[in-house]
Amino acid sequence: MTIDAALTELSALLGDRLSRSKSDLEAHGASEAHFAPAPPDAVAYPESTDEVAQVLRICHAQGCPVIAYGAGTSLEGHTGAVAGGLSLDLSRMNKLLALRQSDMQAVVQPGLTREVLNRELRATGLFFSVDPGANASLGGMAATRASGTTAVRYGTMRDNIRALEVVLAGGRVIRTGSGARKSAAGYDLTGLFLGSEGTLGIITELTVQLHGQPEAISAAVCGFERMADAVDAVVAVIQIGIPVARIEFVDAETVRAVNAYSGTDLPLRPHLFVEFHGSDSSVAEDAARFGEVVADFGAADIGTATRPEDRTALWTARHHAYWACLGLRPGATAIVTDICVPISRLAEAVEETRADIAASPIPGPILGHVGDGNFHAILLVERGNESELAEAGRLAGRMAERALRLGGTITGEHGIGIGKLAHMAAEHGAAWEVMGEIKHALDPANILNPGKLVPGP
Amino acid sequence: MTIDAALTELSALLGDRLSRSKSDLEAHGASEAHFAPAPPDAVAYPESTDEVAQVLRICHAQGCPVIAYGAGTSLEGHTGAVAGGLSLDLSRMNKLLALRQSDMQAVVQPGLTREVLNRELRATGLFFSVDPGANASLGGMAATRASGTTAVRYGTMRDNIRALEVVLAGGRVIRTGSGARKSAAGYDLTGLFLGSEGTLGIITELTVQLHGQPEAISAAVCGFERMADAVDAVVAVIQIGIPVARIEFVDAETVRAVNAYSGTDLPLRPHLFVEFHGSDSSVAEDAARFGEVVADFGAADIGTATRPEDRTALWTARHHAYWACLGLRPGATAIVTDICVPISRLAEAVEETRADIAASPIPGPILGHVGDGNFHAILLVERGNESELAEAGRLAGRMAERALRLGGTITGEHGIGIGKLAHMAAEHGAAWEVMGEIKHALDPANILNPGKLVPGP
Numbered sequence A, B: 001m002t003i004d005a006a007l008t009e010l011s012a013l014l015g016d017r018l019s020r021s022k023s024d025l026e027a028h029g030a031s032e033a034h035f036a037p038a039p040p041d042a043v044a045y046p047e048s049t050d051e052v053a054q055v056l057r058i059c060h061a062q063g064c065p066v067i068a069y070g071a072g073t074s075l076e077g078h079t080g081a082v083a084g085g086l087s088l089d090l091s092r093m094n095k096l097l098a099l100r101q102s103d104m105q106a107v108v109q110p111g112l113t114r115e116v117l118n119r120e121l122r123a124t125g126l127f128f129s130v131d132p133g134a135n136a137s138l139g140g141m142a143a144t145r146a147s148g149t150t151a152v153r154y155g156t157m158r159d160n161i162r163a164l165e166v167v168l169a170g171g172r173v174i175r176t177g178s179g180a181r182k183s184a185a186g187y188d189l190t191g192l193f194l195g196s197e198g199t200l201g202i203i204t205e206l207t208v209q210l211h212g213q214p215e216a217i218s219a220a221v222c223g224f225e226r227m228a229d230a231v232d233a234v235v236a237v238i239q240i241g242i243p244v245a246r247i248e249f250v251d252a253e254t255v256r257a258v259n260a261y262s263g264t265d266l267p268l269r270p271h272l273f274v275e276f277h278g279s280d281s282s283v284a285e286d287a288a289r290f291g292e293v294v295a296d297f298g299a300a301d302i303g304t305a306t307r308p309e310d311r312t313a314l315w316t317a318r319h320h321a322y323w324a325c326l327g328l329r330p331g332a333t334a335i336v337t338d339i340c341v342p343i344s345r346l347a348e349a350v351e352e353t354r355a356d357i358a359a360s361p362i363p364g365p366i367l368g369h370v371g372d373g374n375f376h377a378i379l380l381v382e383r384g385n386e387s388e389l390a391e392a393g394r395l396a397g398r399m400a401e402r403a404l405r406l407g408g409t410i411t412g413e414h415g416i417g418i419g420k421l422a423h424m425a426a427e428h429g430a431a432w433e434v435m436g437e438i439k440h441a442l443d444p445a446n447i448l449n450p451g452k453l454v455p456g457p
Helices: A003-017 A022-029 A049-062 A114-124 A138-143 A189-193 A227-240 A252-262 A280-295 A308-319 A321-326 A343-358 A386-405 A421-428 A430-442 B003-017 B022-029 B049-062 B114-124 B138-143 B189-193 B227-240 B252-262 B280-295 B308-319 B321-326 B343-358 B386-405 B421-428 B430-442
Strands: A042-044 A066-069 A086-089 A096-100 A105-108 A161-167 A173-177 A202-209 A216-223 A244-250 A271-278 A300-305 A332-336 A366-369 A374-382 B042-044 B066-069 B086-089 B096-100 B105-108 B161-167 B173-177 B202-209 B216-223 B244-250 B271-278 B300-305 B332-336 B366-369 B374-382
Touching (some): A003 A049, A003 A086, A022 A042, A049 A066, A049 A086, A049 A161, A173 B421, A173 B430, A189 B189, A227 A280, A244 A252, A252 A321, A271 A280, A271 A308, A280 A300, A280 B280, A321 A332, A321 A374, A332 A386, A343 A374, A343 A386, A374 A386, A386 A421, A421 B173, B003 B042, B022 B086, B049 B066, B049 B161, B066 B138, B066 B202, B096 B114, B105 B114, B227 B244, B227 B271, B227 B280, B227 B343, B252 B366, B271 B308, B332 B386, B343 B366, B374 B386
Parallel strands (some): A042 A086, B042 B086, B066 B086
Antiparallel strands (some): A105 A202, A161 A202, A216 A271, A332 A374, A366 A374, B105 B202, B161 B173, B216 B300, B244 B271, B244 B366, B332 B374, B366 B374
């Protein structure tokens, strides 16, 4: 019962779709983040659910770890083969299997990326709303319960996945959920697999909920004197119930980066970027009400954009903020933190984080999906500078502790991977053990992404 | 290790809050539905989480079944003590523990009912949206993943519970979720307990999401020549994205009952009842767009109501439809079915059900939350008439099969209890076994609501 024995069997099954090439192993063991490389022993490229089931049967029998791999855009080291084994690359299972126009649903394979899906949907009047920034695979987004800029209006992956096909550790194939919009028929297994990060099963098919492309879109941007004013303005907007489609905060440092990167000339102060979806009249009304609310918090320089090209320029600048921030310190590597707090504690959380970073030697612009109480600091660490890396780790750790102290969560959307594992006991207490018990029930041999998410056996 | 030994220990713990009175046992073993009485051996009235934990420790050690009991409004026999044991009546744990106005959240105990919660919230500008009709307890609504008329806009219990405190079978107390609006921190245990019907743990505290009371509400009602036209109009409304807060279908037979019961004079044809929430201008715009869409499907007699008293009269008539339908056959007992299908198959599902009931000797008005694809037939069976009861069971069974054939689910909101248990394998296949494995991991002695929801051991 060894990894080698598994690979021999897998090679017979998959032929040249089992790769042991150095470049493949390195690519699948690397991460977009700062984690040490953890290459697998081999990479498999299955092309069907049946093949995934056969792979899992072999690996289960041989005790060979299996790590699902989508587009590799994780920021928390989800895909590293920390115990060796097989990287299961699902990028060849990337078909749009069915479009159910009347139900506003699509059935997709896990390797399909969200940008490709939305391209395919362009002529249908529908779109897939969840937008984490990166062109992630839909399977990966489901496995990490991803969200992003539009979650405040359209929800996270938890709200936009209706059904799954999942292969369990021993090779059993199950279906969860249905095409119905709701159900009270037993445990919500769909919800259990969303966010399970490949530790409970391999997602091989997803039924995703789509939304109608809005008839009209308008966008606005406005600046604030103080960060707390911007954040408090967001809280007021949410409480009053203005149906913002996106509402994004960027601090003054992010604005500086964005101006340099995207050629905008926003004043160097905290800003909100906001977008409204609806009819011509409703977006105009929403924008007007938004303007009134933020004016109470001292908003200045309120710029609106209803022409598509202006809107696109505005949101492209926001979407490129990560790259813009990297440009603040050429050659730096970014540690992107991710916490989420109750919105009543958001201003406090952002201010404390700002002060903590200001007292450190590391630049760390802050931005986030503040309508959900979720924000990130992009900690810019000199590449190879171990002392800065350690300092960034301490800043990130204090952010996680802060989130818990304020009644929130250590991750709003990036997930646990190996980056947040040390904080799971603090967030969940005895409930973390329960996660381990569920994991053990479904994967007793612990072959699915071992070393991640649950307590060690 | 016996139930008797458990009751002796429980009596020492709870004193006169452990009841063995005949009336208590009968009340807790009865159901609002047609199921045979299944009284427990005793009823416990705990007053704190700690007491619940002690009760579960005793019952776990003695192998005594524990059945959570809220307001007793279940329609599928959830609370019957089919294996004897203890009914755990949570009605004394009925406090509003905290109101977090800025986060629009409330922390409540499980025995608090939704009507009492909304009464307490009246002055706050906030409300709890989930409305299953009955004045159910919030713990029971969570345990059955309840929904109702407003789910199309505000979501089901799955969308409106942020965090739980749960006591597990052995007495461990865990907390799931947080006050943050989203999280990617591990398995969604909150979601797992929602809909678990007391088989995985006892919910002892809930953090519920509230919504701002809308600034303006308007309502409309309209009739259609054919049932299929009404249903197709709903599908169009949803697809176009008109943000209806409620959209309810009633068939001509229900209209007849409602007219007789509530003194309305609606034409005897299928109708839609609809409500819009927003600002004065947005609800007017929504109502106008709605009128245009339904006119394309031949809607007639479009009546609108913006004055609160007219709106209340309209919706009171809808809310009393269940009682009105009972009045169609004096002395009858009702078997309320509950299926949910993809909205593209809704017209087909309703039409087939209509025809099937029409061919039977049993009256069965149809109504439902059609924006979700969810509808009910209220099968009116002569009390004590075994052959009619059997016929109603066959009709309900064919509805469940129809839901599955059309890609839907056997229950949209009423849950499984014992009423739908026979259809679980058909809906979930191997995934039902997985539910059993999770149950076994968390409740190895099978003391929590045994005989419900999961496959027999």
